[in-house]
Amino acid sequence: MKKPPHPYTWWIWSLAIAISVVRFNNPYCAxxxxxLVGFVVMSQxxxxxxxxxxxxxxxxxxxxxTVRTLIGVTIGVPIPGTTIFTLPRMPLPDWMPGIRxxxxxxxxxxxxxxxxxxxxxxxxVIFGAASSLTSPHRLLRVLPVHIYEFATAVVxxxxxxxxxxxxxxxxxxxxxxxxQSTKGISSYRRLAIPLLEESLARSLDLAAAMDARGYGVSRxxxxxxxxxxxxxxxxxxxxxxxxxxxx
Amino acid sequence: MISFSNVSLVYPNSTTTxxxxxxxxxxxxxxxxxxxxxxxGKSSLLxxxxxxxxxxxxxxxxxxIRVDGLSTxxxxxxxxxxxxxxxxxxxxxxxVADRVEEELAFAMEALNLAPDVMRRRVEEVLDLLSLAxxxxxxxxTLSGGEQQRVAIASALVMHPKVxxxxxxxxxxxxxxxxxxxxxxxxxxxxLGLTVVIAEHKLERVIGFADRIIHINGDGKTIIGxxxxxxxxxEIAPPIxxxxxxxxxxxxxxxxxxxxxxxxEMHLPNxxxxxxxxxxxxxxxxxxxxxxxxxxGHVALDSLSTSIYDNEIVAVMGRxxxGKSSLLxxxxxxxxxxxxxVTVYDTDPIxxxxxxxxxxxxxxxxEPSDLLYGQSVMQECEQADKDNQVMAGTTFEVLNQLxxxxxxxxxxxxxxxxxxxxxxxxxxLSANPQVLIxxxxxxxxxxxxxxxxxxxxxxxxxxFKRLVVLATHDVELVAELATRVIFIADGxxxxxxxxxxxxxxxxxxxxxxxxxxxxxxWLTVGDVVAALEGDSA
Numbered sequence: 001m002k003k004p005p006h007p008y009t010w011w012i013w014s015l016a017i018a019i020s021v022v023r024f025n026n027p028y029c030a031x032x033x034x035x036l037v038g039f040v041v042m043s044q045x046x047x048x049x050x051x052x053x054x055x056x057x058x059x060x061x062x063x064x065x066t067v068r069t070l071i072g073v074t075i076g077v078p079i080p081g082t083t084i085f086t087l088p089r090m091p092l093p094d095w096m097p098g099i100r101x102x103x104x105x106x107x108x109x110x111x112x113x114x115x116x117x118x119x120x121x122x123x124x125v126i127f128g129a130a131s132s133l134t135s136p137h138r139l140l141r142v143l144p145v146h147i148y149e150f151a152t153a154v155v156x157x158x159x160x161x162x163x164x165x166x167x168x169x170x171x172x173x174x175x176x177x178x179x180q181s182t183k184g185i186s187s188y189r190r191l192a193i194p195l196l197e198e199s200l201a202r203s204l205d206l207a208a209a210m211d212a213r214g215y216g217v218s219r220x221x222x223x224x225x226x227x228x229x230x231x232x233x234x235x236x237x238x239x240x241x242x243x244x245x246x247x
Numbered sequence: 248m249i250s251f252s253n254v255s256l257v258y259p260n261s262t263t264t265x266x267x268x269x270x271x272x273x274x275x276x277x278x279x280x281x282x283x284x285x286x287x288g289k290s291s292l293l294x295x296x297x298x299x300x301x302x303x304x305x306x307x308x309x310x311x312i313r314v315d316g317l318s319t320x321x322x323x324x325x326x327x328x329x330x331x332x333x334x335x336x337x338x339x340x341x342x343v344a345d346r347v348e349e350e351l352a353f354a355m356e357a358l359n360l361a362p363d364v365m366r367r368r369v370e371e372v373l374d375l376l377s378l379a380x381x382x383x384x385x386x387x388t389l390s391g392g393e394q395q396r397v398a399i400a401s402a403l404v405m406h407p408k409v410x411x412x413x414x415x416x417x418x419x420x421x422x423x424x425x426x427x428x429x430x431x432x433x434x435x436x437x438l439g440l441t442v443v444i445a446e447h448k449l450e451r452v453i454g455f456a457d458r459i460i461h462i463n464g465d466g467k468t469i470i471g472x473x474x475x476x477x478x479x480x481e482i483a484p485p486i487x488x489x490x491x492x493x494x495x496x497x498x499x500x501x502x503x504x505x506x507x508x509x510x511e512m513h514l515p516n517x518x519x520x521x522x523x524x525x526x527x528x529x530x531x532x533x534x535x536x537x538x539x540x541x542x543g544h545v546a547l548d549s550l551s552t553s554i555y556d557n558e559i560v561a562v563m564g565r566x567x568x569g570k571s572s573l574l575x576x577x578x579x580x581x582x583x584x585x586x587x588v589t590v591y592d593t594d595p596i597x598x599x600x601x602x603x604x605x606x607x608x609x610x611x612x613e614p615s616d617l618l619y620g621q622s623v624m625q626e627c628e629q630a631d632k633d634n635q636v637m638a639g640t641t642f643e644v645l646n647q648l649x650x651x652x653x654x655x656x657x658x659x660x661x662x663x664x665x666x667x668x669x670x671x672x673x674x675l676s677a678n679p680q681v682l683i684x685x686x687x688x689x690x691x692x693x694x695x696x697x698x699x700x701x702x703x704x705x706x707x708x709x710f711k712r713l714v715v716l717a718t719h720d721v722e723l724v725a726e727l728a729t730r731v732i733f734i735a736d737g738x739x740x741x742x743x744x745x746x747x748x749x750x751x752x753x754x755x756x757x758x759x760x761x762x763x764x765x766x767x768w769l770t771v772g773d774v775v776a777a778l779e780g781d782s783a
Contacts, residue, residue, distance in 0.1 A: 048345065049387050137344045141356070173580050174616035178673065179604035179633065190619040197659055198615075202340050208303045209341035213354040213401075214328025220359045224352030224369070 016240030027115035057128025072113025267466030287464030332402025664695030
């Protein structure tokens with residue numbers, strides 16, 4: 001069995017990439033970053049429940065990009081330039097000058113909406129990649145005990161995503177069996193309620209279990225099998241920091 | 248070891264008291280069983296012992312609970328971690344690490360034990376629960392029985408003085424349950440461990456219990472040794488009902504005691520009955536060479552069978568034998584690799600919407616997956632609308648299943664049995680041709696199980712429909728099924744009338760048949776009917 005890298009490693013790397021994307025502020029860099037983390041996730045992730053969160057963040061990102069671009073081109077301050085097509089314009093009262101709904105859609109406007117959306121998507125996807133590459137439970141074991149309340153919250157938060165992914169699949173399947181369509185907006189509403197309840201209940205269970213097992217009782221924590229920082233971890237973290245330095 | 252003095256418990260936003268003025272003492276090395284109907288507060292009682300209630304749940308606690316001299320008022324659950332090991336109802340939700348070894352070490356790491364002590368204890372407990380081959384596996388990929396053993400191991404590794412288990416065998420097959428219980432029995436006897444168990448399937452645990460705490464749900468409790476409580480308790484395993492039906496003075500709690508008592512009674516030996524399944528012309532469900540595998544693991548291996556109208560088929564087998572996979576293929580949710588499944592000449596995977604509801608009703612392992620409404624009423628109205636039946640039909644079905652469900656209640660706040668009934672009534676309101684249930688008795692008490700049995704038999708007989716269910720519950724199968732399909736390693740190893748299959752395997756035989764062997768009686772009802780027939 002290959003030993004996975006230190007739990008901090010991919011989070012440091014991802015954080016560095018995410019900051020670089022913001023600093024470059026360039027849609028091509030955002031696309032490159034998504035491609036890069038996608039490649040890393042595909043080649044490095046373990047076959048475990050948390051490994052699947054990446055696919056879902058990818059889906060969420062695409063959804064956000066679409067919605068944001070649509071709103072971006074139809075509502076807001078117009079940018080002059082080459083007109084691609086013109087939408088009927090909705091009249092607005094005089095006290096809202098400069099804002100318009102509909103009207104000419106210019107190539108410049110589309111480009112700016114797309115590039116802003118892409119950067120947001122890149123950040124979401126990078127977060128998904130980090131949580132896909134690192135087991136939340138391993139992360140918990142290396143976090144210092146001094147911040148244990150905070151650490152508990154972090155672990156519960158990061159373990160919710162992979163749990164959501166498995167729950168979504170199960171609940172959708174059950175609802176398809178009740179003969180309900182799993183497409184369309186109302187299906188998401190049906191999904192959201194059991195999903196939220198389940199993830200809340202699970203998080204509470206996890207918190208109770210950690211408490212019952214004495215987590216945070218001792219200010220010092222021993223290691224059954226040490227998780228060491230290795231050369232490989234330095235290399236991965238350094239590559240991320242290098243990209244950050246270039247930006 | 249554990250003492251409750253005048254303990255009362257009220258949850259926030261609730262008007263009923265869960266426990267009222269409960270006082271009891273549990274001595275070292277005792278195995279105590281907590282019984283009671285669903286929703287009566289068994290889990291609350293267990294979680295009071297290490298202070299998870301009320302530290303984690305809120306609520307008002309009066310009185311005092313002391314464990315080994317420590318009061319849960321003053322010490323938080325974490326401070327009792329070295330003293331009390333607790334295993335929750337659903338162990339998967341309580342795992343805090345990914346791999347078996349890491350899970351076992353977690354609590355010891357948190358208490359800062361030295362690495363060499365940890366190593367020794369992990370090895371010890373791996374051997375004790377025969378987990379050594381699984382030590383580096385990811386927990387999420389283990390079967391239910393294996394997960395249960397890991398959860399118990401991670402509690403035992405702390406060398407606690409008290410072990411608290413909430414329904415430890417509900418997800419296990421009879422053999423795995425027997426294994427877990429005999430380990431506990433050994434620990435109680437060898438190490439003087441104090442064990443508190445809550446369990447619905449009394450037939451599995453009753454033989455091990457020293458004392459029983461019977462919670463009624465209205466705040467009243469009865470405490471006494473096992474035989475005393477069983478004499479008066481409504482909640483009792485089949486073996487106790489048998490001694491009542493036979494009019495015995497004493498109640499026997501083990502098969503051995505009961506056999507001894509019964510042998511003095513000179514019961515008639517009925518002639519060997521040959522029950523064979525009635526011949527059928529056309530199968531309702533036809534399965535040919537069904538093969539199904541998950542990542543690198545074969546779940547079903549070229550399985551073929553036919554199921555006919557009017558049948559109630561129980562699919563049994565060890566944890567992870569492929570029962571759920573078979574049910575899911577019949578329901579048409581799992582894509583199959585090879586082979587063919589047809590339900591009334593249709594491929595179930597192509598079904599959708601109304602056609603699906605009217606052909607196949609499916610209750611998954613987690614019935615709440617089917618529920619998404621904000622109240623019971625809302626769920627029922629949605630089902631009425633979906634199935635184009637008269638308003639109120641679904642609610643009426645629900646009322647036939649269980650009485651007294653508050654229509655405004657949120658599905659989440661219902662008890663396990665009520666939630667199953669709700670899911671079942673939603674499915675039944677479409678009047679499906681085939682009803683499929685995956686492990687329906689998990690968390691159900693005897694009362695709820697009885698009404699489930701009644702409904703399913705009625706459904707199959709009156710409407711001439713067929714029911715397929717996967718279950719570990721031997722007693723349920725004995726009461727309910729007309730035919731048993733036994734699966735091992737993804738293939739059928741036994742298939743025939745219930746009585747033949749259950750009697751041929753000692754591990755899967757129900758209690759009554761063990762007592763009455765070699766007479767072919769499976770349930771208390773069978774015995775009573777046979778005796779009446781004899782005297783008439």
